[in-house]
Structure formats: structure tokens, C-alpha cells
Amino acid sequence: MTVLSKELESVLSDVIEVDVFFDGFSPHNSVRRTLWPIAGSIVGKKEVFIIAIWCGETKNPSDLDIFLNDFINETLELMDGFTVRNKHYKLKIRNVIADAPARAWLKRVNQYGRKFACERCTIKGEWFGNRITYPPDKEAPLRTDETLFEQTHKEYHKGVSPLASRLNLKLLSQFPLESFHLFYLGVMKRIVSNFLEPFFPSDFVRRPRRLSDWKYFKGTEFRRLLLYDSFLIFQKLPQEVYQNFLLFACAVRILADPMLIKDYATDADKLLRLFVEHSCQIYGLVFVVYNVHHLIHIVANCQLHGSLEEFSAFKFESFLGHLKDLLHTPGRTLSQIVCRTMEKARLYPSFVTTELSLEQCHDIRPTLGCQGKQYKKIRTSDKMFRLKSGDAYCLTKANEVVRIENIINCTDNIYFIGRRFREKCDLFFYPFRSSCFNIYIVNDLGSLRKWCLNDIKKKVL
Numbered sequence: 001m002t003v004l005s006k007e008l009e010s011v012l013s014d015v016i017e018v019d020v021f022f023d024g025f026s027p028h029n030s031v032r033r034t035l036w037p038i039a040g041s042i043v044g045k046k047e048v049f050i051i052a053i054w055c056g057e058t059k060n061p062s063d064l065d066i067f068l069n070d071f072i073n074e075t076l077e078l079m080d081g082f083t084v085r086n087k088h089y090k091l092k093i094r095n096v097i098a099d100a101p102a103r104a105w106l107k108r109v110n111q112y113g114r115k116f117a118c119e120r121c122t123i124k125g126e127w128f129g130n131r132i133t134y135p136p137d138k139e140a141p142l143r144t145d146e147t148l149f150e151q152t153h154k155e156y157h158k159g160v161s162p163l164a165s166r167l168n169l170k171l172l173s174q175f176p177l178e179s180f181h182l183f184y185l186g187v188m189k190r191i192v193s194n195f196l197e198p199f200f201p202s203d204f205v206r207r208p209r210r211l212s213d214w215k216y217f218k219g220t221e222f223r224r225l226l227l228y229d230s231f232l233i234f235q236k237l238p239q240e241v242y243q244n245f246l247l248f249a250c251a252v253r254i255l256a257d258p259m260l261i262k263d264y265a266t267d268a269d270k271l272l273r274l275f276v277e278h279s280c281q282i283y284g285l286v287f288v289v290y291n292v293h294h295l296i297h298i299v300a301n302c303q304l305h306g307s308l309e310e311f312s313a314f315k316f317e318s319f320l321g322h323l324k325d326l327l328h329t330p331g332r333t334l335s336q337i338v339c340r341t342m343e344k345a346r347l348y349p350s351f352v353t354t355e356l357s358l359e360q361c362h363d364i365r366p367t368l369g370c371q372g373k374q375y376k377k378i379r380t381s382d383k384m385f386r387l388k389s390g391d392a393y394c395l396t397k398a399n400e401v402v403r404i405e406n407i408i409n410c411t412d413n414i415y416f417i418g419r420r421f422r423e424k425c426d427l428f429f430y431p432f433r434s435s436c437f438n439i440y441i442v443n444d445l446g447s448l449r450k451w452c453l454n455d456i457k458k459k460v461l
């Protein structure tokens with residue numbers, strides 16, 4: 001509540017919308033112990049706060065109703081209304097963010113690996129090899145909030161979820177298929193590990209790690225590989241495999257971009273359906289497991305919730321990483337977390353990043369006549385640029401790719417001094433030209449020019 005009340009100072013509405021996150025993890029390698037935190041984040045804010053934590057020696061809490069009871073009771077109270085510093089608020093839960101096993105457990109429906117496990121349709125999976133697979137040519141009626149509430153598909157449900165019966169949460173539209181687990185740790189990891197690896201040449205290297213280290217990749221690394229590096233480094237794959245991969249990668253680029261998704265969501269849907277169909281032809285039906293099948297439902301999901309980052313588990317997963325870091329010894333796990341969290345809450349909001357900061361003052365030209373302090377590094381709310389590094393490239397609003405060579409804070413504006421790449425061409429042409437995604441092969445740096453901060457559209461890698 002300490003963290004939440006400080007967050008509320010900047011919330012204008014009297015209805016506080018939050019996303020709630022559930023996940024379990026083992027904090028210690030040497031001790032059999034699982035933590036199940038329930039975490040929250042106010043919609044539109046980056047900060048994550050702990051609501052409750054369960055700690056036990058089994059993989060899951062054994063009784064879902066008991067696990068959720070206090071959380072539901074408190075949520076009901078807050079939904080009725082609460083007062084902070086003489087201002088009255090009401091709480092509303094927007095979405096439940098969780099991975100697929102946690103979603104199934106919370107909703108009391110079948111887990112993946114069961115014949116009826118799709119969260120969005122009633123398709124019957126088929127055993128193929130040692131897995132349940134979903135033939136791409138099969139269609140099945142879609143589930144809705146109503147059919148889930150009424151439990152019309154008896155073979156799918158295992159009981160009544162207290163989140164539906166007590167909090168009235170909608171089991172479809174408030175449980176998005178989130179990207180961290182579905183795309184990056186799900187489909188992307190599956191493609192790289194099981195299907196692309198035989199095609200990798202021995203010199204397949206990416207920075208900062210070799211691609212052959214994929215087993216140790218985290219979600220953020222699979223995300224970077226899928227959204228950026230793969231377009232170039234996977235070009236060495238056989239053309240049929242590369243082009244099929246581009247269907248998936250271009251669709252995710254569209255869905256991850258708040259601007260592109262507005263105009264190209266239907267195209268992304270076609271690309272993903274084609275990707276599933278072609279993958280089945282290239283790799284066999286064994287490829288189309290639970291995660292891959294869900295790709296055909298993801299665009300409908302984005303039409304409800306927005307671009308992928310809007311409902312991704314990324315900020316919550318990195319919060320879990322911080323929680324693990326708080327634990328110094330295997331003993332007294334919960335009290336360690338409570339103490340450290342309270343310490344951090346007292347220090348809050350020093351953890352909040354400022355909107356704009358200039359760092360690493362220097363005195364090296366070029367300045368192009370700009371009078372002001374020179375810096376090597378700048379952070380804005382959503383990006384960071386640093387001279388002489390991979391962080392020194394940007395795309396301007398006029399679609400110029402620029403290498404930044406100096407940052408100057410003048411009285412009227414912040415200026416970037418740099419050079420534009422004069423040659424810019426497409427890296428690929430199928431299924432769209434790569435320039436649609438701001439992906440180019442660039443060459444031939446021009447002469448020095450200056451741009452002001454407002455001229456910059458985005459960072460490029």
C-alpha cells in the first residue's frame with residue numbers, strides 16, 4: 001500500500017485499473033521451495049508491486065480457493081472503494097497476466113497436453129509422436145466469455161474458478177495470451193531449438209552470445225533475436241525455411257508496434273495462419289503444438305488488448321528477477337522478501353526513472369557551431385542513446401538512418417550531431433519489403449549534420 005499510495009499521486013482518475021500477475025518459481029537451487037507471488041501494476045505505469053506471496057514445498061499451492069481467498073477478499077473491499085489522502089478511489093482489475101500453465105490452473109481448465117486445451121477454440125488435439133498436436137486445416141467453434149462462464153464445453157472445465165465466481169473476471173477477455181511466454185519462450189524457442197538448429201552453419205554467431213547457446217537464452221534474448229537479429233543472421237538458412245520464418249517474424253513485428261498494428265492486424269493474422277500451415281509442411285505436424293496453434297488466435301487477442309507490450313509479462317518477469325536477487329540465503333525466505341521490499345518502499349520513488357537525463361559530459365567535437373554542454377549519453381522515457389556504441393543509431397521522422405556523433409544540450413533544444421547513411425535498401429522482399437518495418441541495409445555515411453531531439457522517431461540497431 002506504501003508503494004501504491006505514492007503511485008496514486010500521479011493518477012488522475014478515481015478508478016484505479018490494475019493488471020494482476022501470477023507465477024511460481026523456485027528461488028534456491030539447493031532447497032525445494034516454491035514461491036507464488038501475486039503482483040500488480042497500475043495500467044500505464046511501469047512499476048510493479050507485490051500484493052501477496054505464497055511459499056511452500058510443493059510446485060503449486062494445493063488449494064486454489066485457499067490461495068486466492070485473502071487476495072479476493074481484499075480486492076472486493078478495494079473495488080467497493082478506498083480513501084488515500086482524502087481522495088476516494090475504486091479498484092478495477094483489467095487483466096490477469098500469467099503463463100499458460102498458471103492461466104489454466106487459475107481458470108480451472110485443462111492444461112496444455114490435454115486433448116481439449118486451446119484457450120480460444122474447442123479444437124480437439126491429436127496425439128502425434130509423443131505430443132498433442134493441432135492440424136492447421138481443422139477449424140472449431142470459438143470459445144467466448146459466456147461459454148466459459150456457463151461451462152458449455154464440459155470436457156474442458158475442471159471446476160469453477162473463484163476469480164470468475166467471486167470477482168466476476170471474464171475468463172477469456174481478461175486472460176490475454178501474453179507474448180513473453182507464447183512468442184519468445186514458446187514458439188521462438190521451439191523454432192530455434194527443435195527445428196532451425198540442424199540448419200545452423202558452424203559460424204553462426206550473434207552478439208553477445210553464440211546462437212548455439214540458445215539453451216541458456218532468456219525471454220529478452222529470444223525477443224531481440226526474433227524482432228531484430230534474426231532478419232539478418234537467418235538469411236543463411238535454406239530459402240524455404242528463411243521465408244517461412246519471415247512470415248512469423250513480420251507478423252510479430254506488426255503486433256509489437258502500436259502504429260503498425262492499427263493498419264496491418266488483418267495482414268498479421270494471414271501471415272501467422274500461413275506460417276502455421278507452411279511450418280506443418282516443412283517440419284511436419286509435430287511442430288504444431290499448443291503454443292503454435294495459439295498463433296492463429298493472437299490477432300483477435302490483440303484486437304481486444306492492443307499491441308503485444310500492452311499485456312506482456314516482461315515487466316513482471318523482470319520484477320521476479322529482482323525478487324530473487326533480494327534473497328541472500330535459503331532460510332526465512334518470506335521474511336527476507338518482506339523486509340527488503342519494505343526497505344525499498346521507503347526509498348521509493350527514488351527508483352522511478354526520470355523522463356529525460358543527459359550523462360557523461362565531455363568536451364570533444366564536432367559541435368557544428370551549437371553552443372552548449374556536450375554529452376556522450378542520453379536517456380529518454382523509452383530509449384537510450386550512447387556515442388560510439390551499438391546505441392548510437394537512430395531513425396529520424398524523415399526516415400533517415402543516422403549515426404549519432406555528439407549530443408549537445410543548448411538553451412533552445414537538445415541537438416544530435418551525426419551523419420546520415422546515404423545508401424539505404426531493403427534486406428528482404430517477402431512477405432513485405434523490409435522497409436515497411438524500418439529494416440534496411442545501409443551504407444555510405446554522409447557529411448556531418450544536426451537534428452534536434454524531436455526529429456528522432458526511434459532507435460535502430
Ligand SMILES: [Zn+2]
Binds near residue numbers: 120123293294
Ligand atoms: Zn484454438
